[in-house]
Amino acid sequence: MKKYLLPQEGSFYKANLHTHTNITDGDLSPEEVKALYKAHGYSVVAYTDHDMMIPHHDLSDDDFLALTGFEVAFNEGNLYPAKMESKCCHLCMIALSPDTKEQPCWNPKYAYLGHAKEHHGEVCFDKSKPFFDRDYTHESVNEMIRKCRDAGFFVTYNHPTWSFEDFRQYSGYEGMHAMEIYNHDAEVYGYPAYVPQIYDDLLRLGKRIYPVAADDNHNRFPDGHPKCDSCGGFVMIKARELAYRPIMDSLFRGDFYASTGPLIHELYFENGQVHVKCSPAMxxxxxxxxxxxLSAYGENGEPLTEATFALDPDAIYxxxxVRDEHGHYANTRAYFLDELN
Ligand SMILES: [Zn+2]
Ligand SMILES: [Zn+2]
Known part of the structure; x- marks a missing residue:
């Protein structure tokens, strides 16, 4: 019997899960971000300004969904801005429910970026709670992850190489739902931005997390410019409809893949084999x-659009x-063999 690893039902929706606007240090307004992404075939953008969770439900329409989120930073030495040679940890939080209004943590040092101050009145947080302690330690980062998970957020670990983090740091982070296997802003600026090795490092530590490819766009350069940091990394979310809850439920379940170009049309398991159908791949x-x-290539150097692999029953995940002729990659999440039963 076929077991679909990406659901058979529903449609794919193209999404950028990491975006900045001129509310903090981006150059485009939330409306301009929407226009740019819609023009490139996106259906979903998560607005994740630094420490400023401002819902943009007014931007959602029949063809576009604005997700509510924010990005938090932990800087070595608790210095804001970070020292250029020091490490930091950034996490994106996306609300699972459109009704979430309260930002579970707030960093007064970081919430003064760009135009943030003009928008402080729009941010909802419980002023009776003390500000969250943001020491750059495993304990502090993990407490933030726990706190945001408990408050109903999808938590993604961002751009480890831009942050100058290595195994000593990320091996100790617990409870993230996802990590950025690709960050387009980092790519544009020349950092190592595609990091499948780090994804495997985390998986082999037993962390069941998903890969996300995202833009982290700040739009300092116009669309089409080689330094434009939009529309380079995306996820394709398979959901029954383009609405807040179904999209976030699919994300939470891992019904999506990450890509910088190639598309995966179908993925299923049958009789001990994994089958994938995709856009033309090298x-x-x-x-x-x-x-x-294992790897599959087309005949005589021609691209291939499907492949079948025998699963080693002793594997854990x-x-x-998928790599295309331009050297762009699509990555499924890791599937654990105990999910196949
Ligand atoms: Zn960041
Ligand atoms: Zn960012």
Whole structure:
């Protein structure tokens, strides 16, 4: 019997889950961000300004959904702005419910970026609670993750290489739903932005998390400019409809894949084999928690659009990577074998 790993029902919706606007340090207004992304075929944008959770439900329409979020930062030495040579940890929080109004934490040092101060009145947080302690420690980051999860947020660990973090830091972070396997703003500025190795590091530590490709756009340069940081990394979310709850439920369940170009049309498991159908690819590869990866190529150097891999029953998880002729990648999440029962 076929077991669909990406649901058979529903439609794919293209989403950017990490965006800045001129409310903080981005250059475009929330409306201009919407216009840019709609023009490029996106249906969903999560607005994740630094420390400023402002719902933009007024921007949602039949073809567009604005998700409510914010990005938090922990800087080494608790210095804002961060010292250029120091490490930091950034997390994006996206509300699972459109009714979420309260920002669970607030950093008075970071909430003065750009035009943030003009919008302080729009941010909802409980002023009776003390400001969250943001020491750059595992304990502090993990407490923030817990707090935001408990408050109903989808938590993503952002751009580890831009943050200068390594295994010593990210191996100790607990409870993130996802990590950025690709960050387009980092790519544009020349950082190592595609980091599948870090995704595997986290998976092999037993962390069941999803890969996200996102823009982290600030739009210092216009659409079409080589330094434009929009429309480079996205997720394709399979959901029954374009509405807040169904989209976030799909994200929460892992019914999506991350990409910088190629599309994955179908993914299912049947009789011990994993089948994938995709846009024309130069290679489709199948990786696990163990050596003995597999890869499929087209005949005579031609692209291929489907591949089948035999699953090692002793593996703990597997995931699939599609590479197209431009060197762009699509990444499924890791599927754990105990999910296949
Ligand atoms: Zn960041
Ligand atoms: Zn950001």
């Amino acid at each position: 290679r489709v590869s199948f990786s696990m928690d163990r050596r003995r990866f 597997f995931r699939i990577t």
